Amino acid sequence: MAAAPPRPPLDFAKEELFDLMQRFLEYLAEMSERMPFVVNRQKIRSIATLAALSVAIYITWKILRASPTQQRRQNRRLSQVTTVSGARISSNSVVSQSPYHSSPAHLRPQGTVDKLFQSGKLTLEKIVRHRLNEGRKVTCQLLGVILEETTPEDLQEHATFRSSVRDVLVEIAKFCDVYLMERILDDASAERVLLALKDAGLFTAGVLNIDKVLFCGTENGRMSFVRQLEPDWHIDTNPEIVHQLSRFIKYQLHISSTRTERAALNVFSAPCLEQFFGV
Template sequence: MADPPKTDLLQLIKRIGAYLSTKISKIFHTQDFRSVWAIAGFAVAVIFTWRSLRTPNGPRRRQPKSQPHSPITSGFSSYSNENLLPSEDSRAQNATDELSQPANPTLGQIVRKRLSDGRKVTCRLLGVILEENTPEELQNQATVKSSVLDVLLEITKHSDLYLMERVLDDESEEKVLTALENAGIFTSGGLVKDKVLFCSTENGRMSFVRQLEPDWHIDSNPEITSLLARFIRHQLHISTKTQQFPSNVHRASSLEQFFTG
């Protein structure tokens, strides 16, 4: 059913249209063009009124406002994700690593931590690996300390280990190699006979160390330890005596004490 006000308005528009038709016909006969423009304007107004009446008056749904995206804010978020999240992740990873650490770490974990993941280690034999302390004693016998075997095995797992010593004759060399072999050092670890070096002077032994450029050097001679302090990043001096060394020299009464004490 048509809306009564709208029907009345339509009737009015039809009457106006008939009136305009009569007037336009008269105007063209009298050539009054000013009246033509007036009537044309009035006609346009009537057309717009008619179009507005045809537009549905039903309620429109309100569209939600979209949030504008600011390029500056977006860029800042991206920067924050790239710069802050890695540090957060690393802190979380460190916390996880600490929690995953066993209450009693294994010897292998202790050795690796103590050596700071050093990839190459040089070590003298007398007084450190062997019970004997002088080259003269090696002419009679060579005895491997049983207490160092486990530590040596772990060092060879994580690092490239070289053993070296000054000897007085070839027989001393053979005694040392036989003692190491009988102790199982060549079969249970990564050490081979070619990495056991011999020389006839202390300067020759020091030259071995400098040529190999290890991350760690282990010695029991205080003079050699002091001279190498300028060239080797880390050293371990084995002695029961209290001596003064540069800050990059660690001290222990024995090799196993440094890693387990």
């Protein structure tokens, strides 16, 4: 004689729900008899039945709604275990062999931010805050980032502020302690840089502090500034400095017009500062 097929989980859930309703109604009837005043048992039973029915409908809806989801989860779990040449490969091994593994925990916010600002739903202020991962101190090279010039020799003749970076710089300075720094060959170069920043309205508007614009005579001097200030972010165009600082600075942004190999997991790259923030 063939055994009866097992009942699906949903039938068991219905029976348990019906049993629960019966016990609830019996409990109310028992309690009504113990009360010191007369209770209309028919009325209280009707109210209790209505309440129990409402709860039953809600629970049944939740069960029915969850069933397809659970089925899909089971299907996914089954699909993650495949048989290749008679050997079973677990889902863990599949994940470990995949090149698209999850990033370290301290870098995950960046992926979320990318999706958010690409959707166009965030203001520049929110994009900057999220992109910098709520960092509070930023050090930044001047040449090639804030200024049009790219070499210290150029500064001996002129210093030109990049107007396209102004909005981003203003937003960064709203909630970050910003230090700008550069290697120069003479004092006249420093004066040209400060004048360019002043003409851009960065000092008079209180965006930047003139005392936090630093100058040095060597590239190692700039790296020393960064090490001493211990910022949350450093922005630089020199790949060697970025590489050397990757062990000490939480995040870095390497500004480069050409695509370069990533120095470390905490180093990001972009052709210019404003493009990193989607401007």
